[in-house]
Amino acid sequence: MSRCVILSACPVSPELAKLLRPDDFIIACDAGYRNCIPLGCKPNIIVGDFDTAPCPEQQDDDIVVLPHVKDDTDTEYAAKLVSQKGFTEVLLLGALGGKRLEHTLANLCTGLGLEQRGVRVTIQDERSRVSYVLPGETRSYPKEDYFFFSVFPLEGKAEGVCENGSFYELTDAILTATYPLGVSNEYAEGSDCITVSTRTGALVVVETLADGPVC
Numbered sequence: 001m002s003r004c005v006i007l008s009a010c011p012v013s014p015e016l017a018k019l020l021r022p023d024d025f026i027i028a029c030d031a032g033y034r035n036c037i038p039l040g041c042k043p044n045i046i047v048g049d050f051d052t053a054p055c056p057e058q059q060d061d062d063i064v065v066l067p068h069v070k071d072d073t074d075t076e077y078a079a080k081l082v083s084q085k086g087f088t089e090v091l092l093l094g095a096l097g098g099k100r101l102e103h104t105l106a107n108l109c110t111g112l113g114l115e116q117r118g119v120r121v122t123i124q125d126e127r128s129r130v131s132y133v134l135p136g137e138t139r140s141y142p143k144e145d146y147f148f149f150s151v152f153p154l155e156g157k158a159e160g161v162c163e164n165g166s167f168y169e170l171t172d173a174i175l176t177a178t179y180p181l182g183v184s185n186e187y188a189e190g191s192d193c194i195t196v197s198t199r200t201g202a203l204v205v206v207e208t209l210a211d212g213p214v215c
Helices: 014-019 030-039 074-085 101-116
Strands: 004-007 025-029 045-048 063-065 089-093 120-124 128-133 138-142 148-153 157-164 170-176 193-197 203-208
Touching: 004 030, 004 074, 014 030, 014 089, 025 030, 025 074, 030 045, 045 074, 074 089, 074 101, 089 101, 101 120, 101 128, 101 203, 128 138, 138 203, 148 157, 148 170
Parallel strands: 004 025, 004 089, 025 045, 045 063, 089 120
Antiparallel strands: 120 128, 128 203, 138 193, 148 203, 157 170, 157 193
């Protein structure tokens, strides 16, 4: 099955168009449909309560109008559609940054919820890429263009955390939400891959470009 791309409302730049695949199934959330222009794509479905952008002209069943009073964010509703349609891979764009910090945090939670339902999630913007490591799982991160490598416990505490191939390695460590031990790590000299695992507690991994040229 093709991958699903969810477009949230934070404006994106055309450079992110390189992340798209020809067979992506695209769900735009509320004002996220505006991101289709810089990305050069067309949404398969638009969902939202349209409190931040006017509802586009409806064609067939490609627009789902949500009530203003609801528990789900527009992006969370899109995530539930992803599960219903059986996708196993999702890319979220327009989900980081912007003027609403609370929505960035909400989108990180939505990503974890998808992961726990068996959907592999990547959240990306122009400078960072976000992914998840679930309990009992080991993930490998080959060295690419990203420089900083950060790991945070997303469920309050993570135990038995191991991180190898990084400048600051971890062995059977405990990460807590009250102390950011895993922030701003880097690849060790000569390392071309970082591996991360956790025994209990989900982790969120943030890869970030360097602030300037790396010598």
